[in-house]
Amino acid sequence: MKTLTVHTPSHTYPIFIGNELLPQAGSLLKPHLGKRAAIITNETVAPLYLGTLQTALDAAGVSHFSIILPDGEAHKNWQTLNLIFDGLMQNRAERKTTLIALGGGVIGDMTGFAAATYQRGAPFVQIPTTLLSQVDSSVGGKTAINHPLGKNMIGAFYQPQAVLADLDTLHTLPVRELSAGIAEVIKYGALGDISFLNGWNSIYPN
C-alpha cells in the first residue's frame, strides 16, 4: 500500500492506494471516522462492494447505515441529493456522522456536496471505485451537482477526511469507463509531467 498526504488550508488528509484495501477499510479509516458512518453508493456499485465495506466497518466497531441512489450522471441533481438528506434525517445522522462515498465521480461529487451542507458541514471520506475518480475527482475537494442549465453549477469546495483507492475495484469496471480514466491519466502527463508521458509511451507504443 502507498500512502500520499494532501495538505490543504483546512486540514491534512491521507490517500491510501493499493490492492485489497476495501476489506481493511474499517481499520484504515477508523482514525478518520466518527462513531457512526453513512455509506452513500448506487444500485450498480452496491451489489459489488457494499457488503465488503459493511463487514469491514463492523469489524472495526463503526456503526453504519447505507443510502443507495440511482446510477448515472442524469441523477446528479437536487432530487437525488435530497434522497441523501432523506436517508440522513431518517437515520438521525448527527453532525459528526461521517459520510462515506462508495462509487465513481458522480457518487463522490454528490456525497461531498451533501457533506458540505448537512448540518452546515459533516465529515466525509471518499472510496472511489472508477479509475477517473481515483486519479481525479476524489482528490482536490471539488463537489457539485448539475443544474438543468449547466453541469457542476451548484457545489462547494469541501475536503474529505481521507481517500481510500482500492485498485481491485477496477476489475469490475466496464472497459469504456477504464478508458475514460486512462485518458485522464495521459492528459495529466501531457500537461505536467513529460517523463511520465514518455514512460507511458514505452508501455503502450501504439
Ligand SMILES: NC(=O)c1ccc[n+]([C@@H]2O[C@H](COP(=O)([O-])OP(=O)(O)OC[C@H]3O[C@@H](n4cnc5c(N)ncnc54)[C@H](O)[C@@H]3O)[C@@H](O)[C@H]2O)c1
Ligand atoms: N470533483 C472533481 O474534481 C471532478 C473531476 C472530474 C470529474 N468529476 C465528475 O465525475 C463524474 C464522472 O465520474 P466517473 O467517470 O467515475 O463516472 P460515474 O460515477 O458515473 O461511474 C461510471 C459508471 O461506472 C459504475 N461503476 C463505478 N465503479 C464501478 C466498479 N468498480 N465496477 C463497475 N462499475 C462501476 C458507475 O455506477 C457508473 O455506472 C462526472 O459527474 C464529473 O463531473 C468531478
